[in-house]
Amino acid sequence: MNQSQDGKGYFTEERIMIRDTARAFTMREVLPVANALDGPDGEIPMDLRQKMADMGYFGITIPEEYGGLGLGAFEYCLVAEQLARGWMSVASLMARGQGGMIKRVMTEEQKRAYLPRVVRGEFLNASSLSEPGTGSDLASISCRAVRDGDDWVITGNKYWCTFADGSDFMTVFARTAPPPSAAKRWMGISCFMIEKPRGTLPKGVSGAKIPKIGYFGWNTLELSFDGCRVPASALVGEEGMAFRIMARGLETARAHTAARGIGLAQGALEDATAYAQERMQFGRPIAEFQAIRFKLATMATEVEAARQLLYHVCNEIDQGRRCDKEASMAKYFATEMAERVTSEALQILGGAGYTTLHAVERYWRDARLTKIFEGTSEIQQRIISDQMLGKSEVDKWITDTAFEKAWGQK
Template identity: 40%
Template sequence: MDDRTADGVERRLPTDEARELLSLTRDMARREIAPRAAEEEAAGIYPRELFALLSRSGLLGLPYDPQYGGGGQPYEVYLQVLEELAAARLTVGLGVSVHSLSCHALARYGTEEQRAAHLPAMLGGGLLGAYCLSEPSAGSDAAALRTRAVRETADGADTGGGGDWVIDGTKAWITHGGIADFCTVLARTGGPGARGITAFLVPGDAPGLTAAPPERKMGMKGSPTAQLHFDGVRVSDARRLGAEGQGFAIALDALDSGRLGIAACAVGLAQAALDVAVSYARERRQFGRPIADFQGLRFLLADMATRIEAGRALYLEAARLRDEGRAFGRCAAMAKLFCTDAAMQVTTDAVQVLGGYGYTADFPVERYLREAKMLQIVEGTNQIQRVVIARHLVGPESR
């Protein structure tokens, strides 16, 4: 099946259902998301009611099993939905991506009982998730995290088996920090390094869990990013996801998929910037004709469009590998790297096309530029993506 992007390029979709889903998403983005984006971003307003609407519409659980309330869609389709949402407002597209990332550990590594107990509300019950891996001193070096979970009985004695877990520490740079209904938390349960980490599903209102004031950011002001403090947060062993010590592997598995979400959001943001630039170039007149007539600007627009199409093709290739059950980690890292770098370049060029107007808040491209920078940093900086790609090519670094 074929659909078309905003600039008329044919887009391949696997089923009629997928085409209808993308059409529904575009309509919702046009009516419910885009008209409010500039005003709410400037005011730092998070559109929580929009996420409730997305949940009721089935868009918060697209890549997950319908048995638990998911949409049963392949990643190839889910990512194109993300692209459309991000083109309307990055806070929304990124929020859906982070929510999906937060559900990954339970959906992939939880027991049948855990999935049945929690996934339906997470996927279609209006809940919002947060993913808690990074810490103030453990960003790119995620295996160095210090947040600790100790298993205790009610009287505080370490049992070594059974009982509840008590979590202490601080997580940093948490999207939806302070507003999430649940958190997937990676905490140290053993010795140093990657093998001592375990994953937990923590309620957002757990006693002892508090949020710092949101970070004051360059862009994405409508999306709260905050530190989360765990001060004796008690969770039952029934909320441990996977085996003890498996948490780091679970986190890396989730991040491979999450990087594709960021790549799709980057392409959506870049497409939005290109659409504004093309429209402006057609309407703005200088020297008696539209500036779109000038070769230098036409070439700039052509390069912007080429970067977007190349990025879209790359993230979709990674998605298809994932859908086929094949290794996709290297391609996911490439997609995250290329698409976010492309978004940075395209939004910069869009500002240039608009000239002085592009530097003002009267047009959205200055916001797109500020937002694009963030995409080069989240879910593994682009320098880390290069490390990942190089390891696939030539193996790990010598020690």
């Protein structure tokens, strides 16, 4: 296909169409809903969810043989950026499709049974990784799963599980064996896929809503697993090897978070630019003042720099090359940028920006979260520096030749 100069040759006519269609969908369907419903009691409407399914947004990275679009991380992040420009929660909802990070380790039978339903928006996921005492250090999770005959019994607490109640299944990570040593605590963790009726929690699981200052449109819950019994078939992948699933899945997840941060910053930049051209002070638009013009120039430069880094990372992912360091760089740079740019946009709007009459305050609140989830900025710096100074033992384990070969064949 013809190459565009947009994106340094990354763009084909198809990708331009995907991006522009997502932009139009966001401005028409997502932004008005966000402006009307964003708040502690707002909920992403079911009809918007269905429209996303009709657009194919829940199956962007699912192979065509299962009903998906069969595209890559690049297209996935193109759409995510545009959706986040309207409402980050909707861009995040898209990630509850795609088959989740367990897609690559599903059996062929599981793929044929579940993935077509994912594409239709009928089988969406909620991932349960973090715990009350375990945030970014996922190797230290303590929630236990014990084998009991033909079942597994899960006991423990989980935290920050967004969409647990609204999802159709949950991906739960639990420890099935003690680690062989403190230095290898990432070993012995397994992954379970727990099906459940939408709008409920699994039997043996209770939840409490966590009050948030943003990321509205759905609930984020603290979960208590009290002898939750699931069949042996709920185990996904090899027993005790799930940390690899988390680690490899987080490359795309962090690229997705970078895309969300860029979308928030782009929305704030556009709104601030429009406001600066309309707002009159001292007899002329404030866009004519150098202080404002230079703010906008800096904001636009930072947004574009983050976008180009993200394109590089997505291309590496789609080429099948390991890029955990680069994915962390993109996530770190884009989310730090998003907080700065949205804050500057709010400053340009002045008092108006500190009201809910403008979307900038939403972008600002949600941008702050991007520096925390999918690994904090500090965790990204640790990953980057570990790669620079010598791989850690866990990275050597994750990139084991046998595992890499099996991963590539999925």
